[in-house]
Amino acid sequence: MELRDIEIFLVLAEELHFSRTAERLHVSAARVSQAIKKQERAIGGDLFVRDTRNVRLTPLGERLHRDLRAGYQLIEDGIQGAKAGARDAEAGLTVGVIGPQAHDLIPVTTAFRARHAECGLTFREVGFIEPLAPLRAGEVDLQTYWFHSDDEGLREMIASEPDLTFGPVVITEPKVLMTAAAHPLAQRVSVSMEDLGDYALVGFEGLDSVPDYWVRIHSPSHTPGGRPIPRGHTFGNWEETMATVAASRSVCLVSAEAIRYYPRRPGISFVPLHDAPRGRWGLIWRTDRETPMARAYVQVAQDIGPRHFDLN
Template sequence: MELRDIEIFLVLAEELHFSRTAERLHVSAARVSQAIKKQERAIGGDLFVRDTRNVRLTPLGERLHRDLKAGYQLIEDGIEGAKAESRGAMAGLTIGVIGPQAHDLVPVTTVFRARHAECELTFREVGFIEPLAPLRAGEVDLQTCWFPADDEGLREMITSEPDMTLGPVVITEPKVLMTADTHPFAQRVSVSMEELGDCALLGFKGLDSIPDYWVQIHSPSHTPGGRPIPRGPAVGNWEETMAKVVDRTVCLVSAEALRYYPRRAGISFVPIHDAPRGRWGLVWRTDRETPMARAYVQVARDIGTRHFDLD
């Protein structure tokens, strides 16, 4: 028995009138009659008594009505619940960003808002300690994340985060060395990755909760030549990072620092001429992919990666 035929039976059981049933369901009276005859043939008995004066349920019809009504209500409730959940998912999108990256995503965001004006889009800053925690907690739907510079690191990231889907790379940029103005490197035109073995590099707080691929992106343990890089104080946020960059302690950062924090008193940014470019991509929980998250990712794919360079 098809769902539409069940609906016709239930409405006719309420109305007990073929024309009113047809009008209520926006079908013809003939369609109602055909559906009931079809059901009676399939069941093997009359569901209604019809005469020139009225229509009434037979005992068999009354039993079928009781049984079908509860089940049909469950189906309707399920459909309405799914629609409500879909409307909720369509209505909003929260994107987590590290630092000022919402500004770098403006081209993607502008097109997304033009395509999906009904969506309430919100940006939320996430920290670089346990950066994926907001995603896992359901506090954001989608977020930017450091991606390793090479395929080996990317494979390690995929293995380390099996509950996450890695999307397109949205930003690439050079890496620079953040130092105090008084540091010898501050006067250099550029430095090499090998020279990091000559100074202490800031570490991260909470290393036990941070995967190694994440640490190696901005706080590598060895130079390309295999020399150990001394570890300086551990930091947990950007303000601590800038405060700790004193004397011979330095920090490897993305070039976005030059775009958004160029005039910080006492701080210099030195290009690293042989560092791999930093990559930022979009990440989301595989089991909580929403329609609006998919739509934002699609816009990012359409626009392509945004490449920044040092001016």
């Protein structure tokens, strides 16, 4: 029995009228009659009683209607789901990343492309100064974002951004201290967070576009022992930050990715922080703009798990 003939039977079972069925399906009444007769011959029994006044299902027809209706709906749902998936894939997926993190996400991206080869995947860099602006403007579908190192701090972040969904952690790595190559700390094997009390720390102070919790994480006001940390320049982007650090005695807390991607920057050194908590990067997206392809990318990230980097 062909799918079109099944559709004709189901619609006629609802309409109980050959002409209305034909109009609804945009076929001729003769095509409807032909399809029903074909089905009755194949089954070996009448499906409808036809007389001059009305059309009604026979007991055999009622049973067939019950059995076919659920199966046909599953087929329709599957077809519509496939069409929606094709539209979503054609629309593509844009992932926002901070700095060079597209390279760190290669395992997730490779697996995603293997599962969803039809989806056009692109990356867009997101700046530190306005880290959520592209996401909220709809310019990216999801993005990497700095997650607090402990769960209590992460809960505060989530509460501060009620319109966003915080997904899986994708990267963990140590924090390091970026200094000028000639800085007194640059020759140390490692330094402590307590050492920050003796040097000006470059940060985000005064920038309304940077969330307060980011300022506290990346530019703390006090050492763990309670000493105030002097303030250095407020920076606007990564290049400005490195230039400021290289030309002064200011220092800056950064992720260890800086060592992986900027190891030979003239005038810059990176010193391990032996008592700083590991940093975590995760995926976030606007809750009201969650797309199937974004969900698929997040699912791949969950399946693979976070990528852990160390200094060695």
